[in-house]
Amino acid sequence: MDHPRNPIARTVAFCDRFGLRLPILLAPMSGACPPSLSIAVANAGGLGACGALMMSSDSLGEWVGEFRAGTNGPFQINLWIPDPPPARDLAREAAVRQFLAQFGPTPDVESAGLPDFGEQCEALLAAAPLVASSVMGLFPPAFVARLKAAGIAWFATATTVAEAKAAEAAGADAIIAQGMEAGGHRGCFDASRAELDLVGLVALVPAVADAVNIPVVAAGAIADGRGVAAALALGASAVQIGTGFLRCPEADIHPAWAGALARAAPEGTMLTRAFSGRAGRGLATRYTRAASAPDAPAPAPYPVQRGLTAAMRRAAAADGDVERMQAWAGQAAALARAEPAGDVARSLWADAQELLGAVP
Numbered sequence: 001m002d003h004p005r006n007p008i009a010r011t012v013a014f015c016d017r018f019g020l021r022l023p024i025l026l027a028p029m030s031g032a033c034p035p036s037l038s039i040a041v042a043n044a045g046g047l048g049a050c051g052a053l054m055m056s057s058d059s060l061g062e063w064v065g066e067f068r069a070g071t072n073g074p075f076q077i078n079l080w081i082p083d084p085p086p087a088r089d090l091a092r093e094a095a096v097r098q099f100l101a102q103f104g105p106t107p108d109v110e111s112a113g114l115p116d117f118g119e120q121c122e123a124l125l126a127a128a129p130l131v132a133s134s135v136m137g138l139f140p141p142a143f144v145a146r147l148k149a150a151g152i153a154w155f156a157t158a159t160t161v162a163e164a165k166a167a168e169a170a171g172a173d174a175i176i177a178q179g180m181e182a183g184g185h186r187g188c189f190d191a192s193r194a195e196l197d198l199v200g201l202v203a204l205v206p207a208v209a210d211a212v213n214i215p216v217v218a219a220g221a222i223a224d225g226r227g228v229a230a231a232l233a234l235g236a237s238a239v240q241i242g243t244g245f246l247r248c249p250e251a252d253i254h255p256a257w258a259g260a261l262a263r264a265a266p267e268g269t270m271l272t273r274a275f276s277g278r279a280g281r282g283l284a285t286r287y288t289r290a291a292s293a294p295d296a297p298a299p300a301p302y303p304v305q306r307g308l309t310a311a312m313r314r315a316a317a318a319d320g321d322v323e324r325m326q327a328w329a330g331q332a333a334a335l336a337r338a339e340p341a342g343d344v345a346r347s348l349w350a351d352a353q354e355l356l357g358a359v360p
């Protein structure tokens with residue numbers, strides 16, 4: 001498929017194909033994407049998003065029911081492709097527990113259980129969203145065939161050109177190109193590469209757009225009209241925004257986290273494995289800085305580390321202490337606006353159109 005060279009024409013073609021009025025996708029954010037946020041973005045003409053990583057079939061069904069009661073707009077459901085079972089290292093886990101004890105309670109028995117991926121896939125098919133998105137790998141071929149038969153588009157997250165090409169070959173309908181600036185977990189197919197393959201969005205988007213024949217959605221530190229316009233000029237057909245929506249009232253994140261986002265310089269965020277065992281970008285805090293010190297124990301693999309830190313994360317939320325909270329943030333966190341999400345989505349697109357020389 002040939003994509004128009006003109007950014008506006010390319011964006012319009014994408015929006016027409018997927019029934020959107022704005023080329024703005026809410027990022028799926030596990031733990032931070034209540035239906036209210038998606039309803040606001042979908043009603044403004046963008047794509048809502050359910051980050052279903054931690055959801056059982058029942059909770060996924062409830063999310064979809066609530067979303068559909070608030071809008072007849074479109075949405076994506078996002079699933080993490082499971083990693084192979086982690087290698088356990090009890091000595092390392094004991095060292096992590098000891099380290100964590102400086103920051104709060106540690107669990108007697110870690111609770112790292114994740115919902116069953118096969119059941120999540122069935123619940124996704126039953127929910128019939130416009131889009132199913134993958135992260136951390138590719139959907140299995142049999143599931144891709146069932147998505148296609150059901151008319152559900154597959155958007156695959158990629159952090160490198162090689163991942164994007166593999167996703168296209170496996171049948172993806174669009175690539176979500178996630179730059180290393182992005183808030184939350186990095187979507188690397190191989191978890192061990194997360195700190196090695198650090199590709200920024202300005203290099204990733206044109207390289208992926210040149211390498212594949214399917215539309216590219218840019219994700220990572222896009223939070224105002226300048227970022228949207230730049231991503232589209234680089235070759236994207238749309239953008240996916242996470243942190244830029246986190247201060248909206250509908251996101252309902254902890255006020256301490258929302259307040260800290262407003263104060264975060266780009267260099268005030270860092271990649272860390274210290275919350276889950278997989279690398280993600282969050283605010284540089286007392287805990288994340290200490291955990292990256294040379295004398296700190298290496299985190300356990302995903303999802304063991306997630307279980308080990310669960311009690312500390314709960315205590316931090318109860319205390320309103322952002323220094324120990326799992327406070328994911330992209331490098332453009334300070335641009336996030338504390339305004340209704342629909343207004344944010346509409347004004348991002350209006351500003352981008354003006355910058356691109358199109359009259360909104």
Ligand SMILES: Cc1cc2nc3c(=O)[nH]c(=O)nc-3n(C[C@H](O)[C@H](O)[C@H](O)COP(=O)(O)O)c2cc1C
Nearest residue numbers: 027029030051135182183184220221242243328330
């Ligand atoms: C709080 C939070 C949770 C996230 N959870 C997920 C997730 O469950 N699945 C996923 O594919 N991406 C997840 N992401 C990454 C986003 O999809 C997206 O790549 C990122 O938000 C883009 O960067 P930005 O936050 O700078 O806009 C998450 C991001 C944040 C900020």
